[in-house]
Every structure is written in structure tokens, then in C-alpha cells.
Amino acid sequence: xxxxxxxxxxxxxxxxxxxxxxxxxxxxxxxxxxxxxxxxxxxxxxxxxxxxxxxxxxxxxxxxxxxxxxxxxxxxxxxxxxxxxxxxxxxxxxxxxxxxxxxxxxxxxxxxxxxxxxxxxxxxxxxxxxxxxxxxxxxxxxxxxxxxxxxxxxxxxxxxxxxxxxxxxxxxxxxxxxxxx
Ligand SMILES: Nc1ncnc2c1ncn2[C@@H]1O[C@H](COP(=O)(O)OP(=O)(O)OP(=O)(O)O)[C@@H](O)[C@H]1O
Ligand SMILES: O=C(O)C1=C[C@@H](O)[C@@H](O)[C@H](O)C1
Ligand SMILES: [Mg+2]
Numbered sequence: 430x431x432x433x434x435x436x437x438x439x440x441x442x443x444x445x446x447x448x449x450x451x452x453x454x455x456x457x458x459x460x461x462x463x464x465x466x467x468x469x470x471x472x473x474x475x476x477x478x479x480x481x482x483x484x485x486x487x488x489x490x491x492x493x494x495x496x497x498x499x500x501x502x503x504x505x506x507x508x509x510x511x512x513x514x515x516x517x518x519x520x521x522x523x524x525x526x527x528x529x530x531x532x533x534x535x536x537x538x539x540x541x542x543x544x545x546x547x548x549x550x551x552x553x554x555x556x557x558x559x560x561x562x563x564x565x566x567x568x569x570x571x572x573x574x575x576x577x578x579x580x581x582x583x584x585x586x587x588x589x590x591x592x593x594x595x596x597x598x599x600x601x602x603x604x605x606x607x608x609x610x
Contacts, residue, residue, distance in 0.1 A: 432459060432601070435607070436528075436529050436605065439498075439530065440452050441534070442535065443513050443566070444554075445542075446534040447534050447589070452508045453510075454592075455593050456508040463510070464501045464508070464509045465510045466498055467512045469501065470497055478550070479551075483552070494512060494521070495520055495521055502524060502528040503528075516573065517570060530600075532599060533577035535582045546560070579599045
């Protein structure tokens with residue numbers, strides 16, 4: 430069924446939860462633009478996130494992240510995939526809640542680890558025991574992610590297209606966000 434998006438949908442959750450992958454599919458499904466805060470930061474800085482963390486530090490990255498999210502929330506309704514740490518800052522949570530709607534992609538540590546273990550582009554996991562680091566970050570962040578307006582559970586057996594449909598279903602529970610037409 431056709432639907433009209435009235436507010437920007439902000440995907441939040443751990444690295445590897447599928448924010449970028451599901452966000453891309455969701456934007457096609459709803460016929461709205463897709464934005465990714467990590468990608469926008471890299472574009473503006475002309476450097477990778479790993480390079481930004483290395484040269485300028487995490488605090489600098491977090492400031493750029495807030496600026497980018499604010500700018501993207503000003504635009505027409507879209508799908509905005511955020512970096513895994515974006516929802517931790519109160520300032521970001523506030524502007525997302527006021528100007529858009531947040532949806533958490535929940536996934537257990539096993540699934541996340543299977544998705545991120547072969548990649549080296551996540552600076553926070555460049556530690557001697559990245560699996561233990563992922564578990565620690567997960568435990569620390571879970572109560573904060575739980576503040577999202579909506580949530581959908583990711584499972585290894587769900588394809589990206591199935592996850593997209595789950596998200597659409599969750600958004601339909603909010604007529605102020607997604608209107609049938
Ligand atoms: N439902 C799914 N089925 C199969 N593969 C998936 C699914 N969701 C995500 N993936 C794959 O898992 C990997 C991690 O997903 P993705 O990059 O979208 O995570 P992310 O939440 O954006 O992470 P980050 O916070 O680090 O940007 C990608 O290779 C993606 O294609
Ligand atoms: O979980 C995090 O804090 C991060 C996740 C990535 O999306 C990037 O935003 C960066 O690597 C930090
Ligand atoms: Mg991503």
C-alpha cells in the first residue's frame with residue numbers, strides 16, 4: 430500500500446545492526462531520500478571516520494555528527510541512518526525526538542559480532558579483544574538505545590527486505606509519521 434512520510438525517520442542502534450542497509454531499502458520502499466550521517470561526515474571532511482578519530486579525536490567527530498544530524502533533520506522527510514554512537518548524546522536525542530522519529534534496530538551481540546568481525550573500519554573496535562569490547566559497548570548503550578520512539582528486532586534469518594517491512598509496520602503505528610494514501 431502507498432504511504433506518505435511526514436517526518437524524517439532516524440535509524441539508531443549498534444554498529445552492525447543494519448542501519449545503513451535497512452535505511453537504504455526503506456528509502457526505496459517509501460520513495461524518499463536516504464541519508465547516512467557517517468557518510469555525510471566523511472564527505473564533508475574528505476576523510477574516513479577512522480582517519481577523523483585518529484587525527485582529531487572522538488570528541489571532534491561527535492561535534493561534527495551533531496551538526497550533520499541537525500542539518501539533515503532540517504530537510505524534507507527522509508530516512509536518516511545514524512552512526513552507532515549518535516543516539517548517546519542527549520542533544521542528539523532531543524533534536525531527533527522533536528524534529529523526527531527514532532527507530533531502534535535491536536540485535537543481539539552474536540549477530541552484531543558476525544556482521545562486524547571481518548571489517549576494520551570501526552575505530553572503537555580496534556582493541557586487543559574486539560569481541561569483548563563490542564559486548565561492553567552493547568551493555569553500556571542498551572538502556573540509552575531503549576529511549577528510541579520505536580523498535581524493531583533484527584534476526585539473522587531476516588533478510589534486509591523483511592526488516593524493511595517490519596520497520597514500515599512499526600511506522601504505521603504512528604499516523605503522525607506515516608500516512609496511508
Ligand atoms: N537483515 C540483514 N540481512 C543480511 N545482512 C544484513 C542485514 N542487515 C545488515 N546486513 C549486513 O550487515 C553489515 C552491517 O550492516 P550496516 O552497515 O547496515 O550496519 P550499521 O548499523 O549501519 O553499522 P554502523 O553503525 O557501523 O554504521 C552489512 O554488510 C550489511 O549488508
Ligand atoms: O558505535 C559507534 O560509536 C560508532 C559507529 C559508527 O557508525 C561510526 O559512527 C563510528 O565508528 C562510531
Ligand atoms: Mg552505518
